[in-house]
């Protein structure tokens with residue numbers, strides 16, 4: 001019922017709902033956003049991944065209108081909105097700490113925007129009550145309408161914060177680490193729920209997160225923010241398989257990365273020459289990356305096949321993570337090298353601590369940045 | 371076997387003494403405070419109630435119970451007038467401290483984002499207390515007097531041709547003086563409550579489309595109410611018991627219940643003083659109780 005009525009009510013038929021062009025923002029001379037360019041598609045779930053301090057919150061606050069950008073353009077549904085006050089932008093914001101109104105009940109919190117907005121407030125209490133009832137059903141808060149928001153759980157607060165924004169029918173919702181305050185179990189459950197809720201409303205969600213698994217699991221499109229710039233914008237599969245730079249690969253937390261230089265047919269790394277053969281990717285800094293799960297661990301005496309790269313390392317420890325086991329090795333230059341072995345592929349082997357092993361991967365599995 | 375025995379025993383052993391010792395310790399901690407209050411607050415008040423029923427003659431007072439002082443108090447225009455003046459001045463000062471104090475608190479507690487600066491500003495509010503009461507009150511005289519600064523300035527710029535006489539030695543001067551002295555007791559608690567409002571709550575309201583005045587009425591004001599009530603209690607209790615400001619700034623024209631008590635005690639009319647004292651205490655109690663009704667402080671603080 002919702003999925004039909006929402007786009008109609010919102011009344012927007014633009015393909016790219018939000019466009020950022022060279023957006024700059026500095027705090028007392030220190031740049032937080034250094035030229036952000038992005039186009040967010042309509043009706044999709046977008047995650048924004050970036051390490052702490054990369055400017056994620058700043059970007060959301062600039063889009064929402066709580067901060068003025070120093071330069072650049074923000075186009076929302078084709079209109080420039082830099083300079084437009086937050087409440088006239090039609091963009092909903094879900095705060096990291098929820099920011100619920102502590103003196104109001106769940107239902108009053110949700111009704112706040114409808115009743116109090118300056119533009120076109122809903123004065124008919126029956127209309128408000130009906131909308132609040134619908135949205136409470138949508139986010140799964142039925143039965144808690146009269147509860148004080150100080151007396152509900154973290155997950156329920158999260159839903160109130162979301163419902164409070166959604167009920168005003170924004171054309172886009174910004175979520176700043178919405179799952180950050182929840183425990184791991186609830187976080188996984190809320191991921192699915194957030195996606196379902198978004199699909200029913202049909203609006204674009206821009207979800208900020210510092211967790212690569214969350215970003216990859218949730219986003220139809222994943223934007224990677226690095227030092228105030230968009231380092232890559234791609235779907236989860238592309239991002240995971242073909243990160244655009246060594247830095248992006250580093251955030252994804254699933255690549256061993258060597259720095260060095262290319263010479264002829266090999267990559268000169270601190271641990272020796274690594275034969276080339278795989279994909280090469282243009283990027284500022286040369287680097288060689290191999291995914292944790294593409295590496296095989298062999299006894300030291302085993303030699304490599306013709307299309308393989310082989311290095312030696314000593315075993316440190318391994319750690320189970322559900323369906324996979326992660327083994328840690330130290331290379332000759334002291335760096336840690338990680339290998340992920342899926343238990344469906346092989347029974348867990350036991351390795352001897354401090355013993356040396358051969359680590360082998362196929363040439364074409366490596367990603368080389370030039 | 372031993373494992374079972376110990377794991378069964380330990381919780382009982384640890385739980386029992388702690389629950390048994392709890393009331394003892396509570397009583398011990400409360401005893402000094404309770405004793406102090408009984409000795410120096412409850413007992414004197416009961417004594418005052420008792421004395422108000424004693425028989426007062428011109429030169430001495432006898433512990434023969436009578437209602438005479440009470441009848442005199444409630445049939446005398448002077449005393450009832452003083453009661454009414456007290457209530458009127460209290461209400462006006464309460465309103466004016468709120469009117470002056472709330473915007474100041476709003477500025478200090480909400481608009482000044484820097485915590486150090488807002489603390490510094492609060493300290494600034496306390497500066498009047500760095501001088502003695504007497505000096506402060508005396509300083510108002512050359513300000514408000516017939517040839518005082520305000521009249522001079524107003525005459526110079528031609529707003530008035532005659533000096534405004536009601537500025538000093540009138541109810542107005544008492545109200546101005548009291549507002550100035552007690553305003554900080556209103557600003558403090560309100561600024562404290564405003565400072566506790568999470569800035570993102572206000573941003574959330576903004577994002578949901580509310581204008582500043584809407585946000586003020588629906589979010590800021592309700593969240594600062596406990597501060598208003600605490601401030602109002604401070605100001606009320608102090609203003610209701612006032613006598614010094616009115617004595618110094620009204621030229622004895624304004625008589626508050628406090629002034630009545632001072633004069634009666636001065637002329638050794640203990641029974642009358644006690645009646646006025648009881649009336650004042652009941653009034654304060656009623657005011658505080660009514661203010662506490664407004665907001666459930668236990669829940670809000």
Ligand SMILES: Nc1ncnc2c1ncn2[C@@H]1O[C@H](COP(=O)(O)OP(=O)(O)OP(=O)(O)O)[C@@H](O)[C@H]1O
Nearest residue numbers: 027031032050051052053054055056057058059210
């Ligand atoms: N109000 C501010 N005043 C000064 N500097 C700020 C302010 N807000 C952010 N910054 C700076 O801007 C940079 C980006 O901050 P931002 O809060 O956007 O990071 P973030 O990506 O959200 O980090 P996190 O994941 O830790 O929340 C940081 O270096 C931060 O110190």
Ligand SMILES: [Mg+2]
Nearest residue numbers: 056057058176
């Ligand atoms: Mg942040």
